[in-house]
Amino acid sequence: MILGIDIGGANTKVASHDGRTVELHYVPLWKNTRLPGALLDIAKRLKPEKVGVVITGELADCFPDKETGISYIVDAVNDAFSDAYFLDSSGVFTKEKKRELSAANWMASALFVGKDYKDCIFMDIGSTTTDIIPIKDGIPHAGRTDFERLKNSELVYSGALRTNIAAILGTVKLNCAACRTSSELFAITADAYLVLGMISGEEYTCETPDGAGKTMLDAKRRLARVVCADLTEIGEEELFSIAHQVMEKLVKCITDALREVAKRHDITRVVACGLGEFLVKRAAEELGFDIVLLSEKYGKEISKVFPAYAVARLLDGRG
């Protein structure tokens, strides 16, 4: 079996080339050094013949720079697996440890998607970020670093779970008046979607900002704190309104970015994956674009770990 692994700053995602194995592990690199152990455990349990790896976790701020991050992650992979291939940001597999392994997970997805959908914009909304990758004739055309992609609107650093609501909403409207928000990490997008009923407690796969639970009540408490209130000070309707405004602002953000990228490359078809697929759908509809949901083609679970699945398929296809 060939295994694909996508090592991000917050999550390590795993998928086999046949799609039978799909795993998502919350391994926050900036908090601890559980990664080597987590990889060893995966190696022992799944015993893959070879592994394809994509890396984005080098940006985590436990590393002074990206080279150090790449080096640490590559070593952890090679300690766990005897035959590992790393995809670089130009889409080439290598066994070499080099800076160009940075931020390459979207390249695996886009190359793989490009085989089936020649001209399209590939979008992946994960827990933390949104990739918006233009593909022409099967070739991905995005910037080669996160910094470049931020400038090109090919990366929106907001996602469906982990994003601090303070980074999305500077003010909220409550009963037609504007209310400023707190800049603390009091609530995240997962809290908004939980309150809106769009994700379940089980789909809330990251830590809560306050270390409390993942029930509706916990999430409401966190949302209230965004305007420095507790649940005695703010009504149900206002809480739903805050959650709704989080979603609307995020949809607007990714719609603006999609519009810009689409116009630059003259493409009007979107191919979407990730646990935030439902948000991409909203953005594509807003712009009147065609949309293909990879969850419908490959199943919801694979859609959520798509870069891992894609890198396994690419490595398998290389033969």
Next chain:
Amino acid sequence: MILGIDIGGANTKVASHDGRTVELHYVPLWKNTRLPGALLDIAKRLKPEKVGVVITGELADCFPDKETGISYIVDAVNDAFSDAYFLDSSGVFTKEKKRELSAANWMASALFVGKDYKDCIFMDIGSTTTDIIPIKDGIPHAGRTDFERLKNSELVYSGALRTNIAAILGTVKLNCAACRTSSELFAITADAYLVLGMISGEEYTCETPDGAGKTMLDAKRRLARVVCADLTEIGEEELFSIAHQVMEKLVKCITDALREVAKRHDITRVVACGLGEFLVKRAAEELGFDIVLLSEKYGKEISKVFPAYAVARLLDGRG
């Protein structure tokens, strides 16, 4: 000696009524339970006759609601000091444990300032937040809860040290083009002011987001990460530009809020304190308002812990 104590979520500030004792302790309530020990230590060292206390730390997300927070903090104070008086949000001293003790530190400052400057707007920019309190005939007229004050623009939840830059800047301009920012807690306002040379490493009195040091190089590394870059990818000039844009945006934010509050109450004089006094000065100049700097009247150290000093003076004045 009468001691004033201002117990916030991040800092516990201490000042004696004669201004001879001034202390600032970083005691992040949401991270641990060091508060009781810190207060016991203060009691043992300073042996005050009585203490005046103002509280804002009840909002910290280790507490499920404000009542729980108030209760915990009041107990910690009473365990450490035999004769403690708490100022409530209507400006009355009490020994009672009650919800109205929430978010009352600005009331101490504003009542005290109101004695000298009858009509003015009192502004305190601390590490985390900015208070903008209208005072008429010596009486403070702000909302009685943080939630009310956020709606009234009397509280801007941004400060001179701890504020996540992602909550201030959704995009930055680099070489005339917009670049989106990361929504992680990669850098804080203290990093921007350190890079701009406006605060020293010693004045950076909170933790760094990445746990690294407080040198210029460390701060630059953190600022670079705001656009997902490391120091090999971004130039000196761009880093200074990011830091400068953080300051400009913050000044704009507080200027907008000050303009609104000033207009509502028809006041054009500002009395400012806090470690972010230099930002208030910019805002007042922008609007052509008169400004009094409390650091010039009472000294820089007292200005930074003004609510603690004010509550000590108020308690002393009560006789």
